[in-house]
Amino acid sequence: MSEFFVAVGLGLCLLVFLVLYRVIFGPGVFNRIAAISAIGTKTLIILLVLGYVYGRVDMFIDISMVYALLNFIGCVAAAKYLETER
Amino acid sequence: MIDRSDDIIIKTIARIFVPFIQLYALYVIMHGHYSPGGGFQGGVILGASLALLLITHGYDEIKRRIPEGVIILLGSVGVLIYAGIGLTCLLLGGNYLDYGQLSVILHVDPAHARSLGILGVELGVGFTVMAIMYSIFFDIATGGILPEDQKREEKVKREG
Amino acid sequence: MEVTLFIHAADDAFRILENAKMQAVGLLDTATRLTSETRWMEEKKVQTILKGAQETRSGLQNFLATFVMLMAFWALLSGKFDAFHLSLGVICSGIVAYLSHDLLFANVRVGDGRVIARRFLGYIPWLLYEIVTANFYVAYLAVSPKMPIDPQIIRFKTKLESDISWVTLANSITLTPGTVTIDVAEREFMVHALDRKVAADLDTGEMEDRVAHIFMEADHIYIQDVLDVSRIFAELKRGI
Numbered sequence: 001m002s003e004f005f006v007a008v009g010l011g012l013c014l015l016v017f018l019v020l021y022r023v024i025f026g027p028g029v030f031n032r033i034a035a036i037s038a039i040g041t042k043t044l045i046i047l048l049v050l051g052y053v054y055g056r057v058d059m060f061i062d063i064s065m066v067y068a069l070l071n072f073i074g075c076v077a078a079a080k081y082l083e084t085e086r
Numbered sequence: 087m088i089d090r091s092d093d094i095i096i097k098t099i100a101r102i103f104v105p106f107i108q109l110y111a112l113y114v115i116m117h118g119h120y121s122p123g124g125g126f127q128g129g130v131i132l133g134a135s136l137a138l139l140l141i142t143h144g145y146d147e148i149k150r151r152i153p154e155g156v157i158i159l160l161g162s163v164g165v166l167i168y169a170g171i172g173l174t175c176l177l178l179g180g181n182y183l184d185y186g187q188l189s190v191i192l193h194v195d196p197a198h199a200r201s202l203g204i205l206g207v208e209l210g211v212g213f214t215v216m217a218i219m220y221s222i223f224f225d226i227a228t229g230g231i232l233p234e235d236q237k238r239e240e241k242v243k244r245e246g
Numbered sequence: 247m248e249v250t251l252f253i254h255a256a257d258d259a260f261r262i263l264e265n266a267k268m269q270a271v272g273l274l275d276t277a278t279r280l281t282s283e284t285r286w287m288e289e290k291k292v293q294t295i296l297k298g299a300q301e302t303r304s305g306l307q308n309f310l311a312t313f314v315m316l317m318a319f320w321a322l323l324s325g326k327f328d329a330f331h332l333s334l335g336v337i338c339s340g341i342v343a344y345l346s347h348d349l350l351f352a353n354v355r356v357g358d359g360r361v362i363a364r365r366f367l368g369y370i371p372w373l374l375y376e377i378v379t380a381n382f383y384v385a386y387l388a389v390s391p392k393m394p395i396d397p398q399i400i401r402f403k404t405k406l407e408s409d410i411s412w413v414t415l416a417n418s419i420t421l422t423p424g425t426v427t428i429d430v431a432e433r434e435f436m437v438h439a440l441d442r443k444v445a446a447d448l449d450t451g452e453m454e455d456r457v458a459h460i461f462m463e464a465d466h467i468y469i470q471d472v473l474d475v476s477r478i479f480a481e482l483k484r485g486i
Contacts, residue, residue, distance in 0.1 A: 073138050108342045120326075
């Protein structure tokens with residue numbers, strides 16, 4: 001069962017690398033912000049899958065909820081800043 | 087960034103989320119000895135929730151709910167709780183922050199007293215971290231100038 | 247003799263038409279005045295909604311409802327139900343509910359909470375089904391070699407009234423693949439759609455009808471339809 005989760009985690013890491021292309025080469029800052037937000041959602045699922053692999057999901061759920069919160073707040077703050085500065 | 091804006095989607099979502107974010111932060115502080123968390127992490131999440139309210143609703147809304155003086159006062163109260171627990175343990179005859187001595191006033195066995203002592207200290211740390219996080223964010227966002235002073239300066243410049 | 251009879255008949259006919267015309271003009275004047283008054287009341291209501299005015303629920307009711315929801319959330323998060331942790335939960339929920347009791351439930355009409363919650367739970371499976379079908383279509387668009395997309399921006403005026411229903415509709419549109427809500431300004435939605443077909447799916451207005459059904463709104467005469475017809479009336483009035 002844990003091999004299935006490891007495979008899922010590796011597949012999501014591959015997706016993260018695909019989105020990383022937009023972070024590095026995205027023309028302009030809006031592309032980069034959207035790409036970082038997308039990477040944040042993939043990171044959540046990878047954290048939960050790691051929780052299953054190590055057998056202690058209840059700890060990793062707390063961590064992933066905190067990361068989801070901070071991802072959301074960071075995205076809102078960046079968007080607000082760019083709206084008023086341009 | 088601090089003025090009122092009418093982005094109705096972000097305002098509605100932020101005002102629905104903020105109580106849940108604050109309750110989650112308090113949960114993280116209280117369950118520091120069972121799951122990942124503790125004082126500092128919970129304080130950061132509390133400060134982030136106040137920052138979210140500040141970004142989306144503007145300065146007037148925050149001033150109406152929690153004035154900035156109260157938040158700085160909470161920061162000092164946090165340090166007072168931390169130092170106070172340490173000094174109480176000192177006065178009761180042990181070392182500084184030796185929670186086992188607290189079993190005298192709380193009437194529980196020393197293991198229990200240690201657990202409660204750490205909980206109290208984490209609470210103090212959480213309050214202080216929340217106050218400082220919010221204060222730093224607020225000072226950076228306004229550049230150290232309160233909107234009231236800015237309006238007064240502009241009025242003086244226009245009339246002078 | 248026949249000519250005089252004819253002239254009298256024509257006179258009578260013209261007088262009847264004149265009376266009918268005056269009555270019709272009187273009716274049109276009343277109709278325009280009423281629609282302009284309702285238009286003013288509509289705009290005032292929209293302004294109060296945007297200011298976040300809390301019209302119908304009292305503070306204590308809000309506090310209790312927020313307290314119960316936060317306590318349920320705490321019980322969900324912490325799996326320990328001994329007296330110490332539950333008392334901690336009660337204290338924490340009480341403090342947070344006291345500080346933010348007017349955040350969660352502003353602008354909700356009183357007495358409707360349970361019906362709205364039940365209808366919302368029934369709306370979610372339909373939304374999931376829509377997301378899955380749109381997913382397949384957008385995936386087919388993305389992997390076909392010449393990628394036949396046709397991006398366009400759609401504007402439409404909405405008939406929903408409170409800000410929670412605007413937010414629900416905007417989020418549902420954004421969650422469905424192929425459409426993204428760009429702006430919600432007063433009552434006009436600006437949506438970016440990927441293709442003609444997903445735009446046509448949005449234009450039917452089924453999602454808007456379902457969201458109005460959840461929040462029990464828009465079940466009266468639509469003011470905008472009356473206003474459109476009043477313009478046509480004005481044209482006809484000028485032509486009589």
